[in-house]
Amino acid sequence: MFIILLGTAGAGKSTLAGELKSTMENTGANVAIVNFDPAAEKLPYDADVDVRDYVKIEDFFDKGLGPNGSLISAVDSLINYSDKIREEIDKINPDFTIIDTPGQLELFAYRVGGPLVLNSIIYNEKSVVIFLMDSIFFDNPANIVSILTLASSVNTRFRKPQINVVSKSDLLDKELIDEIIPRLHEDGYLESLLRESKDIDGYTLDLSLSLAKALYASGYFGHILPISIFNELSLRLLYGKIQEVLTESEDYKIYDNENNL
Ligand SMILES: Nc1nc2c(ncn2[C@@H]2O[C@H](COP(=O)(O)OP(=O)(O)OP(=O)(O)O)[C@@H](O)[C@H]2O)c(=O)[nH]1
Numbered sequence: 001m002f003i004i005l006l007g008t009a010g011a012g013k014s015t016l017a018g019e020l021k022s023t024m025e026n027t028g029a030n031v032a033i034v035n036f037d038p039a040a041e042k043l044p045y046d047a048d049v050d051v052r053d054y055v056k057i058e059d060f061f062d063k064g065l066g067p068n069g070s071l072i073s074a075v076d077s078l079i080n081y082s083d084k085i086r087e088e089i090d091k092i093n094p095d096f097t098i099i100d101t102p103g104q105l106e107l108f109a110y111r112v113g114g115p116l117v118l119n120s121i122i123y124n125e126k127s128v129v130i131f132l133m134d135s136i137f138f139d140n141p142a143n144i145v146s147i148l149t150l151a152s153s154v155n156t157r158f159r160k161p162q163i164n165v166v167s168k169s170d171l172l173d174k175e176l177i178d179e180i181i182p183r184l185h186e187d188g189y190l191e192s193l194l195r196e197s198k199d200i201d202g203y204t205l206d207l208s209l210s211l212a213k214a215l216y217a218s219g220y221f222g223h224i225l226p227i228s229i230f231n232e233l234s235l236r237l238l239y240g241k242i243q244e245v246l247t248e249s250e251d252y253k254i255y256d257n258e259n260n261l
């Protein structure tokens with residue numbers, strides 16, 4: 001079973017990969033981590049499988065590409081090694097494989113290459129996407145709408161069960177954690193926050209209201225889980241949610257963690 005960590009640059013994916021592995025292993029699970037970032041320099045965990053063994057980002061710089069173009073081409077070229085990467089994972093034979101992806105989210109929200117390579121590694125196994133929304137995006141309701149719109153793009157592209165989490169929740173106010181985030185799934189709540197906000201008006205308000213309405217109308221919202229590497233309980237709740245999703249048979253939806261909190 002595969003757990004794909006996705007999120008904007010610096011959202012905490014690599015750190016979470018290592019911490020989640022420890023949490024899961026403490027309950028007896030056998031967990032492997034795949035580093036899926038060809039441009040990673042230092043990782044906060046020991047990768048069991050590493051795409052840097054297959055592609056070198058420098059080779060793409062040498063072809064005259066810039067840093068972003070190089071990363072995109074490097075990930076695309078991993079399609080040639082997906083069988084080998086899967087063989088490596090199968091040799092380890094873990095209960096769960098965590099895939100730590102690069103923060104160049106365009107690869108997964110808009111382009112074909114990222115999902116294509118990941119799907120060819122995952123093949124017919126069950127998988128779940130954990131989408132990390134950095135707590136910095138929770139500073140005002142318009143930014144919450146923006147990051148949820150991005151989360152919905154990822155969901156449209158991957159068509160996999162997806163758990164949306166707010167990462168680094170230790171940096172958020174108590175009011176956000178206790179009162180605002182738990183209510184975000186309630187139809188119309190985000191719109192009321194937007195209308196009450198003093199910082200948003202005019203066109204930005206109209207656009208944000210329309211996007212928020214569309215997110216509710218499409219049924220996109222599930223409960224959003226705040227997580228922090230400094231809060232072991234939040235990691236255990238995330239693991240519980242992952243287990244629940246991976247043992248359910250539904251094809252693709254946003255998962256609701258109401259019953260787990
Ligand atoms: N306060 C706080 N900081 C965190 C948490 N998780 C990660 N960080 C910090 O956030 C920074 C970025 O973490 P990374 O794990 O490298 O983020 P990433 O998403 O892998 O970044 P890219 O691979 O560059 O996209 C590091 O300084 C981490 O120590 C958290 O739960 N709380």
Ligand SMILES: [Mg+2]
Binds near residue numbers: 101
């Ligand atoms: Mg990383």
